[in-house]
Amino acid sequence: MKQWQTQVQAAREANAKGQPIADRVVQCLPEGMPGMMGGPFPMEVLQSKGQVTIIQEAYTQVRRIVLDRPQKAIDDVEPGFYGHSVGYWDGGTLIADTVGVREDVRYQNVPHSKDMHIKERISLGANGLLRDEITIEDPAVLEKPWTFTYGYRRMPDYQLLEYVCEDNREYADEKGVQQIRIPSPNR
Numbered sequence: 001m002k003q004w005q006t007q008v009q010a011a012r013e014a015n016a017k018g019q020p021i022a023d024r025v026v027q028c029l030p031e032g033m034p035g036m037m038g039g040p041f042p043m044e045v046l047q048s049k050g051q052v053t054i055i056q057e058a059y060t061q062v063r064r065i066v067l068d069r070p071q072k073a074i075d076d077v078e079p080g081f082y083g084h085s086v087g088y089w090d091g092g093t094l095i096a097d098t099v100g101v102r103e104d105v106r107y108q109n110v111p112h113s114k115d116m117h118i119k120e121r122i123s124l125g126a127n128g129l130l131r132d133e134i135t136i137e138d139p140a141v142l143e144k145p146w147t148f149t150y151g152y153r154r155m156p157d158y159q160l161l162e163y164v165c166e167d168n169r170e171y172a173d174e175k176g177v178q179q180i181r182i183p184s185p186n187r
Contacts, residue, residue, distance in 0.1 A: 003111055011109075019177045028165030030059040032081035032105035033098055034118050034134050038150050044160055045130070052087065052094060057160045065096050074099045074115055081105055083118070093123040113140035129153055 014021045031039060041057035052065040065085040077084040077100030087096035098118040103111070116138040125131040130152040137145045173179050 004109070007109060014177070021176055028059075030061045030081050031056075032061075033063065033083050033085075033101050033107075034136065035105075035107050036061045036063065036082070037120075037132055037134065041163065042155060042158055042160060043152070052096075055160060057163050059165060060163055065094070071097050071099060079103070079114070087120075093121050096120040096122065107136070111141055112136070112138045115140060125151070 011021055030036065036043075036056045036058070037054075039056050039058045039061075043054055043056045046053040046055070050067050052067065054063040054065070055061070056063075061082070063082045063085065065087040067086070068088050069086050071086045072084055079100050079102040081102060083098040083101040085096050085098040087094050089095075096119070098120075099116070100114075101112070101116060101118070103114055106112075116136060119135045119137065121131075121133040123131055132150045132152070133147065134149070135145050135147040136142065
């Protein structure tokens with residue numbers, strides 16, 4: 001809690017001075033899990049034999065949930081932005097468990113340990129809304145499990161667009177302060 005409070009205070013002070021601290025978005029890094037599930041951009045969910053694949057338009061993030069396999073021990077998972085997800089169907093609900101999310105991947109700027117588990121219950125709800133109930137468990141950091149829900153509506157005629165962050169106008173300077181490139185009017 002102290003680490004998080006210190007970071008929040010530093011961000012507030014930097015913002016008040018007009019020198020915001022550069023975040024992952026400025027550095028063109030993907031949100032990872034569970035942030036990618038709440039992104040404001042569309043996503044595509046594909047089901048194939050043995051796997052559910054989720055593609056988020058932002059940063060062209062790809063997450064794979066392998067089905068009907070046991071979860072690996074956390075120490076056997078190479079840490080990544082999306083971790084290692086396994087799942088199974090319980091009727092019409094996809095139950096997914098994710099471990100191995102890199103410790104520098106933050107959700108709402110909250111730190112986590114290498115032992116964090118993300119559990120999801122994904123199902124089709126009323127009015128065709130896809131519902132993802134996410135619970136983060138990490139006793140080393142959280143006093144109790146943290147549960148929240150995202151809802152998604154279908155966009156049947158939408159096709160995902162390419163999203164590459166190579167031309168981002170924002171960048172982190174040598175002090176880690178967010179800056180914006182403003183093209184000269186003579187260009």
